[in-house]
Amino acid sequence: MGLVEGATEFIPVSSTGHLIIAGEWLAFLDKDKRDVFEIMIQLGAILAVCVAFRLRLLQTVSRLQHDPQAQHFVRNLIIAFLPAAVIGLALHHHIKQYLFSSFTVGLALVFGGVLILLIEKWVPPGKTQDIDHISSKQALQVGFAQALALVPGMSRSGATIMGGMCFGLSRQTATEFSFFLALPIMFAATGLDLYQARSLLSADDALIFATGFIVSFLSALVVIGALIRFVAQHSFVVFAWYRIVFGLLVLLLFADAPVLVQGLA
Numbered sequence: 001m002g003l004v005e006g007a008t009e010f011i012p013v014s015s016t017g018h019l020i021i022a023g024e025w026l027a028f029l030d031k032d033k034r035d036v037f038e039i040m041i042q043l044g045a046i047l048a049v050c051v052a053f054r055l056r057l058l059q060t061v062s063r064l065q066h067d068p069q070a071q072h073f074v075r076n077l078i079i080a081f082l083p084a085a086v087i088g089l090a091l092h093h094h095i096k097q098y099l100f101s102s103f104t105v106g107l108a109l110v111f112g113g114v115l116i117l118l119i120e121k122w123v124p125p126g127k128t129q130d131i132d133h134i135s136s137k138q139a140l141q142v143g144f145a146q147a148l149a150l151v152p153g154m155s156r157s158g159a160t161i162m163g164g165m166c167f168g169l170s171r172q173t174a175t176e177f178s179f180f181l182a183l184p185i186m187f188a189a190t191g192l193d194l195y196q197a198r199s200l201l202s203a204d205d206a207l208i209f210a211t212g213f214i215v216s217f218l219s220a221l222v223v224i225g226a227l228i229r230f231v232a233q234h235s236f237v238v239f240a241w242y243r244i245v246f247g248l249l250v251l252l253l254f255a256d257a258p259v260l261v262q263g264l265a
Contacts, residue, residue: 010179013239014153039193079159102250
């Protein structure tokens with residue numbers, strides 16, 4: 001489970017969707033415990049971003065009070081963070097209750113894959129080539145795109161990267177901004193989930209949780225470096241076809257549409 005989280009969190013294939021499928025397939029822990037475990041391994045993936053971009057983060061913090069460029073960067077992260085934060089806070093319970101199913105994941109994977117193919121084919125290359133040149137308007141647009149990832153299977157990284165490309169960012173700039181934008185949204189989401197599930201935390205699970213956390217951190221660190229190199233020379237078409245094929249397999253083999261419909265009723 002830690003490997004699945006670290007390998008899929010930052011590529012546009014949906015880590016949440018893969019964790020739902022992997023958890024059901026492995027029959028890993030009971031549902032409530034598994035939810036808490038997934039929160040912990042997400043923290044491992046977040047830590048990998050902090051380590052991978054530690055120099056940029058430290059420079060931004062140290063220069064924040066007097067450097068307009070650092071202030072602009074942080075302001076853009078806040079602007080892009082707000083849409084998903086507000087919408088997610090308002091709909092958090094309903095999303096958890098009704099949308100966390102294999103059926104939803106399968107549909108979202110296929111839909112997102114088709115969107116990536118369309119964007120890669122029809123959207124012209126973005127003119128914003130540097131993360132420091134992203135405008136506040138572009139940051140807000142990417143923030144609303146990120147809100148699509150509240151649906152399990154859509155992929156936070158996929159929504160932010162593809163959204164960034166639609167709104168004028170180059171593929172490399174959109175990918176880099178997606179990494180940084182992961183920090184506030186994932187810290188906020190995991191913090192909220194941990195607080196709500198605090199009664200389920202137990203010292204008896206410490207070894208299992210620590211193993212997942214460490215594996216998630218290490219695998220995410222590898223994937224971050226690999227993705228940065230990948231986007232320098234390739235499009236995201238391969239991820240689109242992976243999503244479509246995997247999503248169709250999920251719908252055929254794992255989908256629980258009757259359960260979803262019954263829950264909505």
